Amino acid sequence: MLNYLYSIPNTIATAILSVLHINLPQLNYLLTWVIASIVLIVVVMVNVIILIYVERKLLGRFMDRRGPFVVGPAGFFQNFADAFKFLVKEMILPENADSLGFNSTLVIIVASSLLIMTVVPQAPNFFFTDPELSLLLAFAIFAIEPFAVVIAGWASNNKYSLLGGFRSTAQMMSYEVPMLITVVSVVVLAGSFNFRDIVNFQAGHVWFVVPLIIGFIVFLISIVAEIERIPFDTPDAEAELVHGWMTEYAGIKFALFQLTSYVRSFAGAAIMVLIFLGGWTGPFLPPVAWFYIKVYAVFVLFVWMRASLPRVRIDQILNLGWRSLLPLSLVNILIAALLRISGVL
Amino acid sequence: MSASPYLPVLIFAVISVLFVMVSFVVSALLRPTKREPLKETTYECGEVPIGDTRIQFHFQYYMFALIFVIADVLTVFLALWALDFQPGFSPVNILMFVFTGLLVAIVLYALKKEELIWI
Numbered sequence: 001m002l003n004y005l006y007s008i009p010n011t012i013a014t015a016i017l018s019v020l021h022i023n024l025p026q027l028n029y030l031l032t033w034v035i036a037s038i039v040l041i042v043v044v045m046v047n048v049i050i051l052i053y054v055e056r057k058l059l060g061r062f063m064d065r066r067g068p069f070v071v072g073p074a075g076f077f078q079n080f081a082d083a084f085k086f087l088v089k090e091m092i093l094p095e096n097a098d099s100l101g102f103n104s105t106l107v108i109i110v111a112s113s114l115l116i117m118t119v120v121p122q123a124p125n126f127f128f129t130d131p132e133l134s135l136l137l138a139f140a141i142f143a144i145e146p147f148a149v150v151i152a153g154w155a156s157n158n159k160y161s162l163l164g165g166f167r168s169t170a171q172m173m174s175y176e177v178p179m180l181i182t183v184v185s186v187v188v189l190a191g192s193f194n195f196r197d198i199v200n201f202q203a204g205h206v207w208f209v210v211p212l213i214i215g216f217i218v219f220l221i222s223i224v225a226e227i228e229r230i231p232f233d234t235p236d237a238e239a240e241l242v243h244g245w246m247t248e249y250a251g252i253k254f255a256l257f258q259l260t261s262y263v264r265s266f267a268g269a270a271i272m273v274l275i276f277l278g279g280w281t282g283p284f285l286p287p288v289a290w291f292y293i294k295v296y297a298v299f300v301l302f303v304w305m306r307a308s309l310p311r312v313r314i315d316q317i318l319n320l321g322w323r324s325l326l327p328l329s330l331v332n333i334l335i336a337a338l339l340r341i342s343g344v345l
Numbered sequence: 346m347s348a349s350p351y352l353p354v355l356i357f358a359v360i361s362v363l364f365v366m367v368s369f370v371v372s373a374l375l376r377p378t379k380r381e382p383l384k385e386t387t388y389e390c391g392e393v394p395i396g397d398t399r400i401q402f403h404f405q406y407y408m409f410a411l412i413f414v415i416a417d418v419l420t421v422f423l424a425l426w427a428l429d430f431q432p433g434f435s436p437v438n439i440l441m442f443v444f445t446g447l448l449v450a451i452v453l454y455a456l457k458k459e460e461l462i463w464i
Contacts, residue, residue: 034360036353037353037356037357037360041361087368087372087375087376088372088375088376090376090377090378091372091373091376092384092385093385094385094386095385107362107366110361110364110365111358111362114357114361114364115354115358115361118354118357119354128353128357129351129353129354130350131350131354132350136424137354154399157387157398158387158388158398159389159394159398160389162398162399170406173413176413176417176420177413177416177417180424181419181420184423184427185427187428187430188430191428191430192428242388247388248387251376252368252369252371252376256365256368318409322452322456323453323456326416326449327449330445330449333427337438340432341432341438343432
């Protein structure tokens with residue numbers, strides 16, 4: 001099947017090189033993937049802007065107000081106005097801050113969060129690259145961010161930032177283990193680390209949310225903790241830590257961090273859809289449409305959780321992760337193994 | 346052209362770093378810069394910061410990281426086992442079951458010893 005995210009850039013690259021009369025396969029390969037990367041960044045950014053808009057509108061409704069409605073049709077261009085405002089804001093490096101750590105962590109956080117989307121396929125005809133171990137690679141990239149966060153907290157020379165950074169790492173440590181064990185239970189059933197194989201297996205049998213309902217709940221809680229949204233946003237808890245590890249970041253840096261948190265939400269929702277909710281499979285509509293319907297449904301669930309649940313205290317978060325979710329995830333993997341042994345799936 | 350499927354990920358990484366750089370440059374062209382010493386003070390809600398920021402953390406925090414290392418090793422082995430899972434009560438499955446049980450017992454014991462995990 002034709003992969004649009006490869007074939008369209010490839011056509012453009014070939015056309016550009018033929019106009020310039022250059023015939024180098026390596027250059028063609030490089031230019032193709034450069035164009036494909038830019039297209040993917042644009043796709044992710046458009047989704048992020050829509051996600052922010054959806055979240056602001058929904059949160060408004062949950063709080064009995066209307067959300068943004070002034071700029072553009074139904075307030076849709078409010079995000080662009082906010083982004084431009086951040087773009088023209090002055091940048092401040094706080095005193096005694098470590099300039100290298102302060103700025104390079106920003107690059108690492110934003111780039112690594114965007115990088116998750118390279119291995120997350122959106123449809124059989126719309127994916128960036130499809131390596132054998134895409135699921136493993138996605139979670140490996142997912143886990144880079146907390147390291148950069150703790151360096152950012154240390155470099156800012158601010159007590160709130162430092163506490164936020166350490167909290168982020170502690171939270172990542174508590175939720176990484178149940179999340180990965182839940183993912184392993186999916187791998188036991190599907191027998192592959194590849195997103196596409198997992199989705200195809202679910203299309204042939206049943207969505208994994210049905211046999212692994214415990215795993216689905218564990219994964220939902222863990223992924224919300226990993227992307228650090230309210231109930232689990234202790235690293236940047238406004239009520240206690242000003243803005244956590246982001247306190248000293250101003251202007252475009254702050255805007256990029258906010259964008260990044262939505263990129264991670266998008267990636268988390270996409271991974272959840274792919275491994276539990278049958279990915280892009282569904283009747284009548286094309287695969288891409290089903291993928292986005294499911295991703296936005298999961299995101300609405302995230303927003304709903306944010307609107308209705310209070311923030312959990314940090315030691316309660318850690319206890320929940322270790323004492324409840326870890327045993328539950330092991331029960332889940334036992335269920336998966338028993339399903340395979342008994343030959344049901 | 347047949348190349349490793351991981352190579353595009355590397356190209357994307359370079360492009361996404363450039364994306365951040367470009368947004369920096371655009372912002373630098375548009376924003377004003379008026380440096381003042383008061384602006385650059387550490388933000389602690391208007392208070393003057395007391396003491397050193399880069400403090401030592403309590404040992405319990407690192408204890409917690411050690412527990413994480415045990416559990417993380419468990420997930421690595423589980424992932425390897427899951428990829429080549431053969432149904433049946435084979436020695437591999439029984440061994441994996443015993444190993445998981447042992448490590449979980451260790452983790453739960455370590456957590457019980459730490460009566461208070463505080464960050």
